[in-house]
Amino acid sequence: MKTAIITGASSGLGREFALQLKANFPQVEQVWLIARRKPLLDELALKLDVPAVSVPLDLTSDADLGALARKLSEENPDVTVLVNCAGCGYLGNVAETDPQLLSRMTDLNIRAMTLVSRAVLPYMREGARIVNVSSIASFCPNARMTVYSSTKAYVSSFSLGLREELRARKIAVTAVCSGPMDTEFLEIGGIAGNSQMFKTLPYCDPKKVAAGSYNAVKADRAFYTPRAFFKLYRFLAKILPSTLVVKLAKT
Numbered sequence: 001m002k003t004a005i006i007t008g009a010s011s012g013l014g015r016e017f018a019l020q021l022k023a024n025f026p027q028v029e030q031v032w033l034i035a036r037r038k039p040l041l042d043e044l045a046l047k048l049d050v051p052a053v054s055v056p057l058d059l060t061s062d063a064d065l066g067a068l069a070r071k072l073s074e075e076n077p078d079v080t081v082l083v084n085c086a087g088c089g090y091l092g093n094v095a096e097t098d099p100q101l102l103s104r105m106t107d108l109n110i111r112a113m114t115l116v117s118r119a120v121l122p123y124m125r126e127g128a129r130i131v132n133v134s135s136i137a138s139f140c141p142n143a144r145m146t147v148y149s150s151t152k153a154y155v156s157s158f159s160l161g162l163r164e165e166l167r168a169r170k171i172a173v174t175a176v177c178s179g180p181m182d183t184e185f186l187e188i189g190g191i192a193g194n195s196q197m198f199k200t201l202p203y204c205d206p207k208k209v210a211a212g213s214y215n216a217v218k219a220d221r222a223f224y225t226p227r228a229f230f231k232l233y234r235f236l237a238k239i240l241p242s243t244l245v246v247k248l249a250k251t
């Protein structure tokens with residue numbers, strides 16, 4: 001069965017990816033919604049115009065990653081779209097941040113994204129699409145979000161490398177580099193009210209980011225960065241010395 005898999009579907013951008021899925025990929029016959037909070041996934045499933053299955057998983061848990069592998073093996077879906085959106089980012093200097101929070105960022109943003117992609121790839125055929133949610137934080141390290149920005153640099157780098165590996169199989173990979181969005185991410189990460197940078201930057205609307213991302217995916221683009229302001233930042237971060245940009249990009 002033609003299947004989409006969306007991680008981080010219970011809120012924010014992942015939820016928007018689910019809501020806009022059918023309009024962009026009408027061939028999809030079912031969607032697996034992955035996150036930890038099952039009630040939110042169930043509520044979303046009722047709103048969708050495509051049959052949806054809640055798959056409550058903690059993607060930082062090896063047992064739950066194993067459960068996903070078993071579900072894939074039992075159901076043998078034809079995965080036409082994979083959206084790796086689950087992610088988290090905590091504000092704070094490395095030396096003062098709870099090591100468990102540092103580990104949560106690397107476990108979810110890097111390890112889970114990599115292992116979910118690896119688990120799903122055998123179930124993807126020619127024409128399938130992978131969307132990896134990175135961030136403008138991937139363009140240059142952000143002091144006070146050093147680990148988060150480093151995880152997103154990994155996501156962008158992984159996406160581009162994987163895209164090249166999958167070219168022969170005609171499976172496209174797109175990394176989405178959004179600016180700040182007003183989602184639960186800001187409260188959970190202790191960012192809301194505590195970062196001058198987040199107060200100053202223009203915000204991206206998750207609805208528009210999901211729509212723009214799907215357009216970029218269908219146009220087979222390697223990267224999607226919403227808003228002219230962040231496109232300019234991406235360009236400047238490429239041409240200016242990173243030792244200079246890092247001073248301007250502190251969160």
Ligand SMILES: NC(=O)c1ccc[n+]([C@@H]2O[C@H](COP(=O)([O-])OP(=O)(O)OC[C@H]3O[C@@H](n4cnc5c(N)ncnc54)[C@H](OP(=O)(O)O)[C@@H]3O)[C@@H](O)[C@H]2O)c1
Pocket residue numbers: 007008009010011012013014034035036037038040057058059060085086087088089108133134135136177178179180181182183184185186188
């Ligand atoms: N908001 C921003 O300013 C911003 C900017 C650029 C990029 N991004 C990226 O956008 C993506 C989506 O973030 P968002 O802004 O939509 O934030 P969000 O509303 O907090 O969404 C995060 C999602 O990840 C899920 N998740 C968290 N921990 C998980 C775990 N251990 N296992 C499985 N799922 C887990 C959450 O669901 P449960 O809690 O139910 O598990 C939720 O569905 C992230 O990758 C983030 O890094 C965000």
